Amino acid sequence: MxxxxxxxxxxxxxxxxxxxxxxxxxxxxxxxxxxxxxxxxxxxxxxxxxxxxxxxxxxxxxxxxxxxxxxKPRHGSRKARDKVASAAQTVDAEADVQDPAAAFxxxxxxxxxxxxxxxxxxxxxxxxxxxxxxxxxxxxxxxxxxxxxxxxxxxxxxxxxxxxxxxxxxxRRKGIELLALGDAAGRSRIHPWYGVFSPVRGEYIDLVATVPMAEVDLAFDIGTGTGVIAAVLARRGLPRIVATEIDPRAVACARENLARLGVDDRVQVCETDLWPEGRAGLVVCNPPWIPARPSAPIERAIYDEESRMLRGFLAGLRDHLQPTGEGWLILSDLAEHLGLRTRAALLAWIDQAGLQVAGQHSVKPRHGKATDPADPLHEARSKELTTLWRLTAKA
Ligand SMILES: C[S@@+](CC[C@H](N)C(=O)[O-])C[C@H]1O[C@@H](n2cnc3c(N)ncnc32)[C@H](O)[C@@H]1O
Incomplete structure (x- = not known):
C-alpha cells in the first residue's frame, strides 16, 4: 500500500x-x-x-x-565544458577497456x-x-x-x-513478423506479452530455422518465452514438441502464439522448472545470457545470477537426450566480452556434464546497439557473437 x-x-x-x-x-x-x-x-x-x-x-x-x-554541468563556457566532458569520457573509456566488468x-x-x-x-x-x-x-x-x-x-x-x-x-496487438514462421496461410507473427522476452533480435531464430537437423520424433524447447522456437521447430516439420517455461505469463503467451500460428496440436507448453518428463531427439534452449542478478522479475529472461539456468540446462541435458540426440544451446558471448564469464568456464561446464561440442554456428547481432559507438558497452557489444552450440553425449 x-x-x-x-x-x-x-x-x-x-x-x-x-x-x-x-x-x-x-x-x-x-x-x-x-x-x-x-x-x-x-x-x-x-x-x-x-x-x-x-x-x-x-x-x-x-x-x-x-x-x-x-x-552537463553549467559552469564555464560551452567550449570549456565540452573539453572537460571529452577528457572525462576518454579516461572512462580507457578504464572501461581495462575492466569491462566494472564498467558493466x-x-x-x-x-x-x-x-x-x-x-x-x-x-x-x-x-x-x-x-x-x-x-x-x-x-x-x-x-x-x-x-x-x-x-x-x-x-x-x-x-x-x-x-x-x-x-x-x-x-502485443501488432506482433512481430518473423519470416522463419511463415506458412501457406500467411501466419508469421509472434505477439509478445508484457514482460515476456520478445524475439525482436531475430538472428538466433534464423539459426534455429536453418541449422541442419536430423529427423526426430520429439523435441524439447526449454524456456520457451513467447513460444517462438517451438513454433519454428513445428514449421520445420517436427511432429511433437514439449515446451517448458517457469514464468506463468510466458506460458499463457506461448500458448496463445502457438494457437494463432496453428501449431498448438503439435506443441504442448508446460509450466515447469527446466525439464519435462522423458528424453527427446532434439533439445533447444536459449537461456538468459548475462550472469548477473535481475533487478526486477521482468529482467529474468536476460539476467541469470551465477548462470543458474545455463548450468542447469547443461547439467541435465544428457539425461534428457535420446542416445543419438542433440542439444542446441543458443548463447550470446557478450558476457565473455564483459568479463562476466569465461569461454573456459563454459567449455568446462559442457565437459563436466558428459557432453561434447559437435558443431557451432555463429551470427553477429544486427540490432542498432551492436554498432552504436555512443553505447557505454560498445567495446564489448561490437565483438558480440550469438552461437548455436550443437551438443551431444560423450561416448
Ligand atoms: C532468453 S529468454 C528466451 C525465450 C525464448 N526461448 C526465445 O528464444 O525467444 C529465456 C526464457 O527462459 C525462461 N526461464 C528462465 N529460467 C527458467 C527455468 N528455470 N525453467 C524454465 N524456463 C526458464 C525465462 O522466463 C525466459 O522466458
Missing amino acids: MEWQENGVAHTAHWRSESGVAAPVRVVIADDTLAADDAWRLACEGTALLWRGDFQNARHLLEAMMRRVER HRHRLATLQRARTLGRVLIPLDGDYGIPLRRAPDLRAACTEVWGDADGQPSVVSLRELLGLIGAHQW
Whole structure:
C-alpha cells in the first residue's frame, strides 16, 4: 500500500510496480504548475510526485526530466565544458577497456538509478483502471492485460511504467513478423506479452530455422518465452514438441502464439522448472545470457545470477537426450566480452556434464546497439557473437 496526505487528509491506495520498486514513502501532490527543474530536484531527492494535473502535461514533464538526465554541468563556457566532458569520457573509456566488468556494473547501476528517479512521477488509477485526470487516455484494456481484471480498489503506478505498458499493449496487438514462421496461410507473427522476452533480435531464430537437423520424433524447447522456437521447430516439420517455461505469463503467451500460428496440436507448453518428463531427439534452449542478478522479475529472461539456468540446462541435458540426440544451446558471448564469464568456464561446464561440442554456428547481432559507438558497452557489444552450440553425449 502507498500512503500520503492530501489537503490535510490521509489517503491510501494499492501500489503497483512490475519492476519491483517499493512504495514511495515521501509523496507530494503535483500539477501543471510544477516546473520541470523543481520536479527533477524533488525526484532526485527521493520525493514522489503524485500527479493531479493534465495527463499529457505529465508526459511532457517526464520528457523534460529525461532531458535533464543527460544535461552537463553549467559552469564555464560551452567550449570549456565540452573539453572537460571529452577528457572525462576518454579516461572512462580507457578504464572501461581495462575492466569491462566494472564498467558493466557501473552502467547498470546508473541505468537503475535513473529509472528510479524518473519513476517518481506517479499516476492515480480508479478501481476500474480509469485515469481520473484531464486528457487521460483510456488504458483499461492495456492494464487488464498486464494486471488481470480490476478489483475495484484505487491504485497508483509510475507514469514511466504506465507508458511501458502502453508500448507493450501495442506490440502485443501488432506482433512481430518473423519470416522463419511463415506458412501457406500467411501466419508469421509472434505477439509478445508484457514482460515476456520478445524475439525482436531475430538472428538466433534464423539459426534455429536453418541449422541442419536430423529427423526426430520429439523435441524439447526449454524456456520457451513467447513460444517462438517451438513454433519454428513445428514449421520445420517436427511432429511433437514439449515446451517448458517457469514464468506463468510466458506460458499463457506461448500458448496463445502457438494457437494463432496453428501449431498448438503439435506443441504442448508446460509450466515447469527446466525439464519435462522423458528424453527427446532434439533439445533447444536459449537461456538468459548475462550472469548477473535481475533487478526486477521482468529482467529474468536476460539476467541469470551465477548462470543458474545455463548450468542447469547443461547439467541435465544428457539425461534428457535420446542416445543419438542433440542439444542446441543458443548463447550470446557478450558476457565473455564483459568479463562476466569465461569461454573456459563454459567449455568446462559442457565437459563436466558428459557432453561434447559437435558443431557451432555463429551470427553477429544486427540490432542498432551492436554498432552504436555512443553505447557505454560498445567495446564489448561490437565483438558480440550469438552461437548455436550443437551438443551431444560423450561416448
Ligand atoms: C532468453 S529468454 C528466451 C525465450 C525464448 N526461448 C526465445 O528464444 O525467444 C529465456 C526464457 O527462459 C525462461 N526461464 C528462465 N529460467 C527458467 C527455468 N528455470 N525453467 C524454465 N524456463 C526458464 C525465462 O522466463 C525466459 O522466458
